[in-house]
Amino acid sequence: xxxxxxxxxxxxxxxxxxxxxxxxxxxxxxxxxxxxxxxxxxxxxxxxxxxxxxxxxxxxxxxxxxxxxxxxxxxxxxxxxxxxxxxxxxxxxxxxxxxxxxxxxxxxxxxxxxxxxxxxxxxxxxxxxxxxxxxxxxxxxxxxxxxxxxxxxxxxxxxxxxxxxxxxxxxxxxxxxxxxxxxxxxxxxxxxxxxxxxxxxxxxxxxxxxxxxxxxxxxxxxxxxxxxxxxxxxxxxxxxxxxxxxxxxxxxxxxxxxxxxxxxxxxxxxxxxxxxxxxxxxxxxxxxxxxxxxxxxxxxxxxxxxxxxxxxxxxxxxxxxxxxxxxxxxxxxxxxxxxxxxxxxx
Numbered sequence: 001x002x003x004x005x006x007x008x009x010x011x012x013x014x015x016x017x018x019x020x021x022x023x024x025x026x027x028x029x030x031x032x033x034x035x036x037x038x039x040x041x042x043x044x045x046x047x048x049x050x051x052x053x054x055x056x057x058x059x060x061x062x063x064x065x066x067x068x069x070x071x072x073x074x075x076x077x078x079x080x081x082x083x084x085x086x087x088x089x090x091x092x093x094x095x096x097x098x099x100x101x102x103x104x105x106x107x108x109x110x111x112x113x114x115x116x117x118x119x120x121x122x123x124x125x126x127x128x129x130x131x132x133x134x135x136x137x138x139x140x141x142x143x144x145x146x147x148x149x150x151x152x153x154x155x156x157x158x159x160x161x162x163x164x165x166x167x168x169x170x171x172x173x174x175x176x177x178x179x180x181x182x183x184x185x186x187x188x189x190x191x192x193x194x195x196x197x198x199x200x201x202x203x204x205x206x207x208x209x210x211x212x213x214x215x216x217x218x219x220x221x222x223x224x225x226x227x228x229x230x231x232x233x234x235x236x237x238x239x240x241x242x243x244x245x246x247x248x249x250x251x252x253x254x255x256x257x258x259x260x261x262x263x264x265x266x267x268x269x270x271x272x273x274x275x276x277x278x279x280x281x282x283x284x285x286x287x288x289x290x291x292x293x294x295x296x297x298x299x300x301x302x303x304x305x306x307x308x309x310x311x312x313x314x315x316x317x318x319x320x321x322x323x324x325x326x327x328x329x330x331x332x333x334x335x336x337x338x339x340x341x342x343x344x345x346x
Contacts, residue, residue, distance in 0.1 A: 005182050009147045009173035010035035012180070013104050014043060016151025017076060021188035022102075024051040024075035026064035028083060031116040032171040033106035036078035058083040062090025062101075069099050070205075072193030074155055076102035080171075081110055084122055084129075091164055092130030097205045098222065099194070100158035103166045104151065106174040109330030118171035119330040120252055120303040123311075126166045127281040133219070135226045137165040137233060138281040140251040145180040147173060150278075156189035161229050168280065170303075172253050172332060226282075236284035237276040238291065240266065244273030246346070247295035249288065249312055251277050253332070254303055260335035265342060272342070280308075285315040292319045299342060301326040301333065 007015070013036050017025075025040040027033075037054065044050040051073075055061040061077050068075035079087055084105055094101035107122040109115035128134035137157055141147045150167050158165035195203045209215035239259055241247065250258045255276040265272045275291050277283055292298050292312075298319050302308040309325045324345045326338075 004179040006177060006179050007144065008035065008175060008177045009141075009144045009169050010106070010175070011039055012144050012148035012182070013078065013151045013167075013169070014039035015182065016148040017104075017155070018043060018050070019184055020074075020152035020155035021191065022074045022076055022155055023049060024068045024073045025077065026053050026055055026061040026068070026075060027077045027079065028055055028058050028061050030058070030080050030083040032108055032174040033078045033080045033083075033104070035174070036104060036106075058086040059089055062087040063093075065101060066090055066094055066099060069094075069101065070193075070195040072191055074102075074159070074191045076104065076155070078104040078106065080106045081108040081116075081122070082113060084125055088125070088130040092132055093207055094164045095130065095132050095135055096207055098162040099164070100155075100162055100191075101164040102154050102158050103164070104154075105166055105168050107168060107170040115330060116171070117330075118303065118332055120170065120254065121307065121329060122168065123280060123304060123307040126168055127311075133223065134281065135163055135222055136281055137161070137163050137279065138168060139166070139278060140168045140280050141173060142252050142256045142276060143180070144173060144176065144178050145183065148180070148182050149185060152185035152188070156186070157233060159191055160189045161225075161233070163226065168252060170253055230282040231286075233279060234282045234284040235278045236287050237274075237278060238287070239274040239276070241273035241275060241291050244271050244291075245296050246270065246272040246299070246342075247275060247291055247297075248272065248299045248301060248342070249275045249277070249292070250301045251280060251308060254301055257333045257335050258301060258338055261338035261342065264335060264339040270342075270346070280311070283311060283315055288312060289316045292316055296322070297346070298323045299326060299345070300324075301338065303328050303331060303333070305329045
């Protein structure tokens with residue numbers, strides 16, 4: 001019989017990061033992500049190849065991650081809420097210099113300090129935060145086992161494509177303890193030293209440009225590279241969509257609740273299915289369009305106010321007139337509640 005591990009999402013994050021080749025962590029404690037820092041420290045006491053530093057704030061943590069990455073370390077951080085806001089300065093620098101910055105974001109309610117519990121309100125911040133164009137890769141986990149799997153994957157994605165890469169969890173996923181299978185990912189993509197001297201000619205990474213035209217050319221190259229990887233990395237999960245007349249689009253732990261609500265509605269002879277984006281940035285627009293266009297009605301459900309819905313409808317504007325939006329900023333959903341809300345809108 002396969003062994004099950006009774007762990008939390010934060011514990012799964014630590015184990016997955018180690019499996020993905022991470023060797024350095026820099027962070028500052030903030031609920032609900034603190035146990036990732038604590039768990040990494042505990043693992044570093046067992047494995048001397050793992051390094052860590054608790055910095056004075058999230059800004060310092062972000063720049064420490066950059067410094068370690070430049071030295072060839074698979075470094076990462078974890079944060080939430082206002083810590084995620086503070087970290088946008090180093091993240092923007094990593095985006096500008098095409099550095100494989102990795103972060104695990106345990107979303108909590110906002111704006112500002114808000115609550116220390118749960119939300120899906122950091123979607124915009126993770127995807128488009130900072131003062132750039134959002135050339136980032138963002139995954140959204142819907143279960144503890146997927147937290148483990150994606151915590152491995154984000155390191156290979158970041159180092160292979162050289163864009164900042166993030167995993168969104170939330171306060172529910174971070175704290176809940178469940179029996180789960182820990183499935184190992186593929187062999188990690190190797191890291192290498194970025195700042196190096198070759199024949200006495202040092203690497204020169206620029207973060208500031210004096211000419212609009214010069215900087216525009218760099219941005220055009222980066223945007224082109226980003227567009228070229230969309231089909232390679234965008235992914236989604238479909239559940240009972242083959243004969244669905246109605247479609248729910250949700251992500252993260254909300255999508256986990258939606259799955260059960262789909263079963264409830266199916267038992268009542270309502271042909272409905274779920275499309276769950278796994279990558280939020282970039283979205284699997286092709287699959288979203290294919291399933292949404294053939295549905296009689298589309299429901300977008302999220303624990304935020306229109307953040308996720310705006311992304312979906314921007315990519316598939318044709319569905320705007322047949323889409324019902326269900327929002328509960330910083331509150332969770334139960335399957336029965338979702339089924340009832342869907343029934344009201346049919």
